[in-house]
Amino acid sequence: MPALIPPTVDVHASYLRAMAEHIAEGRGEPGDGSNVGQYIRQFGAGWAERPEFERFVGSLRAQELEDTPRPATFVPTTSLWWVDGDEYLGRLGIRHRLAPGRMGERNGHIGYDVRPSARRKGHASAMLGASLPIAATLGLSSVLITCDETNDASRRTIERNGGVLHDKLDEKLRYWLPTG
Template identity: 35%
Template sequence: MLELINPTYNLHSEFLDMVAEYHNAGESRLFDQNNLTLIQENFSAYIQYLENNSQGISLKPGFVPATTFWLVMNSKVILGESQLRHWLVPTLEHQGGHIGYMIRPLQRSKGYGTQILAMTLEKARNMGLSRVLLTCNRDNFASARIIQKNQGKSTSEDILEYTGKLISRYWIDL
């Protein structure tokens, strides 16, 4: 059974396993170094940090409230994580959008990306959003398919100044 839940201390060791899996796949850049330290040294403080982000408490300048969810199977295996940003600022309109998601490396190509996005879209609907923006690198074909399977309509592309990579923007009406 799949559920989209709020982060919980009860899945501490499972979350550490997921972080190690990203690290072993060479994808530890997906986690901010400060968060990695907090995850390893004080997991309950990390959970509180995520809750504070959701409530807009102690946000860094230019950041917006964002709620983190974990996609969990059978209440014990974390398959991935999504983040729902409550509104957009210009930087998020350019890259990032309302929703970001990631599936742990050993669980990819099993349909979980499509499911985590669909479930996060439902959370966005419940939050009162009527449409959401998602972005992905143009060469990230897997992510583009996931967004399209969830009714994402490509609206524009742009080059990121700091990487030179093309990104695609998709809007999804809720």
């Protein structure tokens, strides 16, 4: 049964296979501003080696802490991985507050990715649902979640979890979801 867990080195091999799937679909290219794209560019060259993967996992876990150094436009974020046994299926990040300015308005509190081979199996909806009580423990009574207007799968995921369309900002649909 899949579950959201903190990033762990225990799924190293599966994580690398998942990232290879993402790379095959074009993730990690310079214009890819997604979390997965950023991880691939920043850590991908070395994370096949266990010490580098351990450093990557440690860096993700450190982002939860308020005093961890980060760019001014980033906020503390709890990273969670959707894992079934030792099989990595996806990732989800909960920002503890909205990032300043337009970035926060466009990105919201929660972002998620499902590895390509695990898509269309209900994982995104399940992990988003599982993340809402965790967001509540972080003091968030409701969360803003955004998706591209053309991303029907993500829109359905958000709506299945109780998301109410708030508005559209540029190409982003913006939804509010209660966490309790």
